[in-house]
Amino acid sequence: MKKVLIISSAFYPDPAVASVRMTQWAKHLPEFGWMPIVACRNYGHESTGGEWEAQFPYGVEKIYLDSTAGSGRPKLASSCPRAKVIVLGKKIIECLPIYIPDVSKKYWSKYKEKVSDIVKKFEPDLVLTTSPPHSVHLVGLNLKKEFPSIPWVADFRDPFMIDNRFKPRGLRRLRFLGYSRFERAVYDESDMVIHAIPAQQRYAHGKWPHNKTKFQLVENGCPHGLLDSIAQCSSRKKETTKKICIVGNRGKDEIVKVARAVELLNRDGQDVELGLVGRECSGVSLVENILKNKFVYHGFLSHDEALKIMVDSDVLVSALSRERSKSWALSSKLFEYFSTGIPVLSINGTRADLELSAEVVNCRNLKHPTVSTISDSFCELLNESRLDGNAFFTKYNRRVQSRKVAGLFDGLIGP
Incomplete structure (x- = not known):
């Protein structure tokens, strides 16, 4: 069975919406010839009993990049004073033109070497990075330089430069060219770009017409169950x-x-x-x-x-x-x-x-x-x-979408 290394900020059993798309793909991809290996952050969520086996009957290899959950989301009520200070601090940092494309760059830069070691150990046929946070694609760029023969797929679950939540605003506009260079690098160096949002697909076709054969639309959907x-x-x-x-x-x-x-x-x-x-x-x-x-x-x-x-x-x-x-x-x-x-x-x-x-x-x-x-x-x-x-x-269920994704992967690596 072919292997795909999925690099994501969140994955099952993390209940956050950021984990759902890759969790569902990982569940169904083995049915279509692709075994997922997942490298993700550790937010301290644990599965109990036979939950993992029930979720992934074909098996999935999950590797936490950080061995402890210390860097995870604060388990504090939003009304707690400490939580408010943490949120305020993050918002201040996000407003400053320090990290391009986002504050998670500090985390992903720290673990680039560990991800490289995972590639050497498991020898995947294909690498997929999924955003947001969009800085995860820095890992894909690094791996593409180190392992140029391994196809790299960049998955955008949300838009980037066209979305008010992610594009540089305020002081961050001072480094607008840096954001643009990052975006261009992802679209130029990746072997395929998957968009979940039709507007991002249209934007990419207009801005990067020379890369349009790389672009695929795979929207979000609903679980097969x-x-x-x-x-x-x-x-x-x-x-x-x-x-x-x-x-x-x-x-x-x-x-x-x-x-x-x-x-x-x-x-x-x-x-x-x-x-x-x-x-x-x-x-x-x-x-x-x-x-x-x-x-x-x-x-x-x-x-x-x-x-x-x-x-x-x-x-x-x-x-x-x-x-x-x-x-x-x-x-x-x-x-x-x-x-x-x-x-x-x-x-x-x-x-x-x-x-x-x-x-x-x-x-x-x-x-x-x-x-x-x-x-x-x-x-x-x-x-x-x-x-x-x-x-x-029937149109939007995740199993059908996973079959489409497997077909796209097959097209990248050939027979």
Whole structure:
């Protein structure tokens, strides 16, 4: 079986969204002739019992670049003073023109030699680096110089120079040429570039037309096991309480508006509960004060556990902040939302979100809505039936995408 070395900041069992794409690819690639070896950061998450074997029945070799979890994400509530200081410190560093393309450059520069040793030990047929953070591609550039015969694939899960979250702004614009040189190097030196976001694919075709034969679009998607979760949910007796759920990224002001909209529904005699899955933020306490026993905070769950909560809902909500809505990114959770067939309310969706939502009929898109507008939308969506999401699922399920990726890899290394 051919071997691919995947270099990623996060990987299973890390529940962060940054781990999902590579976890799903690694799960299915062996079915199509590619055995993954994963080199990633250690954030202190551990799998228990037979979880690893269940997730990767064909086996996956995972190597932590840092042996301890000391450099991982701080396990502190966002309301904790120390956590606020840490976040503020990171934001200050990110605003300074020190590290190109991002502050993770310090980490990846430290482990370039270790990754090189991994290549020598396992002799992979192909190397893949996946961003963000975009500095992970510095490792790919280094490996391409050291092992020029090994094809290198650069995977962009999010846009780079066209996205407000990553492009140089403020003081960082002083080193704009440095960011541009980094981007050009990745597109010139890699053997293939995979984009998850259609806008980044279009941008690359326009800016690097001489490299356009390298560019491939493999969007995000939904796990192959999602249908099983839906079937299990359908077999359970439906409760009288209607469930509205937000999973993943959300803006503080937006979730407070959603909570007040749910409060209005309950005042009007409906029995509606709001659930929230994801990292704790200051908005959680505000929502608790508004909804009391009509609010359930599930916490930061594993991807599989979050799916179970999702498919048991009556309406799913994506609520981005005004700033996040300006991004060119595509909210990856929407692929799972739409595959369930459950009615969806998208608040402040990005341009890419709006493009994707055009493929389904039971999604409402609202831009900077009032509380009453959100409440009215909930009334409509709660009265809609769950649709069959099979067509959307078939198009975007991760196993089908992994087969496409395996075919792209085969094309790079030849017979």
